[in-house]
Amino acid sequence: MELESSKKRNLIIAVIMIGAFISSLSMSLLSSALPSIMRDFKVTANIGQWLTTIYMMVMGIMTATTAFLINRFSTRKLFMFSMSIFLIGCIFSMFANNFIYLVISRMLQAAGAGVMMPLLQVVVLKLFPIEGRGRAMGVVGLVVGFAPTIGPTLSGLVVDSFGWRSLFYILTFISILVIISAYFLLENIGTTMKSSLxxxxxxxxxxxxxxxxxxxxxxxxxxxxxxxxxxxxxxxxxxxxxxxxxxxxxxxxLLELRVFKNHNFTVINILIILAYMALMSATVIIPIYVQSMRGYSAFYSGLLMLPGSVLLAVLSPLTGHLLDKYGARSVFITGMIFLLVGTLAFSFLSSNTPLIYLSIMYCFRMIGLAFLLMPLTTWGVSSLDEKYISHGTAIINTIRQMAAAAGTAMLVTVMVTAAKNNKNTSQVLASIHGVNISFEVSSVLIIIGLIISILYFKKDRN
Known part of the structure; x- marks a missing residue:
């Protein structure tokens, strides 16, 4: 009976995880395709990055509603509806004939995707006891971290071979399969309650x-x-x-902000802001540097990120286990150090920096993020009372989306502004200078996160 219950639990999580994976994948899937889209629709990098930024903004808005949605609607109904909205957005993207139309279709995708990750996390937290949450959420980390980072690699390969529209053909096909699977396999978790938005x-x-x-x-x-x-x-x-x-x-x-009276939860959210700003900014800026400033194809810009993405996938379940075993201090400090080394290395790029250097340093970043992404979420939510789990999860995911969107917009803006103000006569060298300044700013943010991790998390605060 226990084995049957375990199989049923894993099946439910698997279905939701696949839906969350493709919705999270879609967030960064246009990174390597962005230069091609910019050329097709004749827009600048500052305008083009809105395809990623608007996606994260709408996800952030939708995520803020998930505490209400998860408590109000059944797991099955909420998942099916959200996946259907995501599917409609993908179909619209396939036929976008101007940039504004593509932005609107991305907003539809994000409206569906914004529910997926909080729903997956709440289901996992409800199905697993507290002593096993680290390892279980580590597997969820495959979705949170691996999907956005594998996006540029997959995107580069597909775009070079078939064009950027083919990305949405793939997402549409997978979405249809997920919806069909959910119809037959997904069951409801927990109970619903009447509430108002x-x-x-x-x-x-x-x-x-x-x-x-x-x-x-x-x-x-x-x-x-x-x-x-x-x-x-x-x-x-x-x-x-x-x-x-x-x-x-x-x-x-809408969001139960009283959970911030819990100091542990507050500090975790500060670290999440810093980590996600670092994650998404590089996902957008590195492909622009490799393609627009170095002249390599979308495939190469994605390929250099692949080893780091694989490392993140391999390490995410392990870091969850390490959190269960050794506590927050060791895991978070280790993550911040690796993330800092990898990010600081990107502030010394030139017009002839070897791609292998970028790939190795990107690996350092991904190792750091593996120690931070899901361990931070797990530790933060686990510090709350059971009745606040849905609200805590909604708040963390909302802040995560806000930080990713703000980080992308802010650091791309820093890059563009620094390039404009550079006196170099070469446009390429001025643009590379902008990239370096952007990563210097990102490094400062990570240093702040490292200091907080060292000072706040004591050995007896596990």
């Missing part, structure tokens, strides 16, 4: 998040003194402040 909170959050992101992105084109930059940024900050105050006053908040 606070629409005003959702609007405030969406305006706040998008306003800040728009301001950060526009800085690269207009500068901070432009109304196009500071107006949306200020509106965004005000909306998020009002949103935060409202969550403490209403009976059923």
């Amino acid at each position: 606070d629409i005003l909170s959702l609007i405030l959050y969406a305006l706040g998040f998008c306003g800040i992101m728009l301001g950060v992105t526009n800085e690269g084109s207009y500068g901070w003194i432009s109304v196009s930059t500071y107006l949306p940024f200020v509106i965004g900050v005000i909306c998020l402040l009002v949103f935060t105050l409202r969550q403490f006053k209403i009976k059923t908040p």
Whole structure:
């Protein structure tokens, strides 16, 4: 009976994991295809990166609703509906005939994808006892870390051979298979309860998040003194402040922010912000450097990331086990050190840096992220009471998406701005200078994370 129950549990997790994997894969799948799309639709890097940024923004907005959705709707119904929305977005992307249409189709994909990861994490946390959560969530780390990092490699291979539209043919085909499998195999986990979605909170959050992101992105084109930059940024900050105050006053908040009274949970979220800013920024910037500044194909830019992606896949379950065995301090400090070494190495790129150097340093980054991505989430959520797991998971995933989107927009903006201000007569050398400055900024953020890990996590705080 126990064996049958274990098989059923693994089957449920497998179905949801595949759906979460392709939705997470889609987030970075356009990284290596971005230069081709930019050429086809005649847009700049600052505009083109919105295909990734808008995806993460919409995912962040949707993720904020998952505590309500997971408690309100059955696992099966929620998964099927979300996958269907993702599928519709993929179909629209296949036939996009202009950049705006492609952006809208990406928003549809993100609306479906935003539910997948929190749903998977909540299901795993409910099905496994606390002493086994590290290892179980380590497997989930394959989705969180491996999918976005394998995206550029897969994208490069497919784009060079068949063009960027073929990426969406693949996603469409897999999505259809997942929906069919879920119809026959997926069962409900936990119970549902009647609750209401606070629409005003959702609007405030969406305006706040998008306003800040728009301001950060526009800085690269207009500068901070432009109304196009500071107006949306200020509106965004005000909306998020009002949103935060409202969550403490209403009976059923969109996000239960009282969980931040737990100091462990608060510190974990700070580290998650730093880790995800580092993860997604490199995923976008490295392909631009390899293709646009060095002249290599999309396949090569993806191929140099492949060893690091494989390392992340292999190490993710292991780091979950290490978290269960040795606690947070050793795991988090190790992760920050590896991430810092790999990121700092990217701030010394030139016009003739060997690709093998990029690949090796990218491996260091992926080793670091394997020690950080899911261990941070697992440790943070496990520090909360059982009744707050769905809210804690929603908050962590919301912050993860915000950090990834903000990191991409901010560090691409730093890259573009530094390139513009560089006095070098060569456009390529000026652009490479921008890349180096961007990774220097990223390195500073990781140093902050390392200091926090050393000072906060003591040996008795496991």
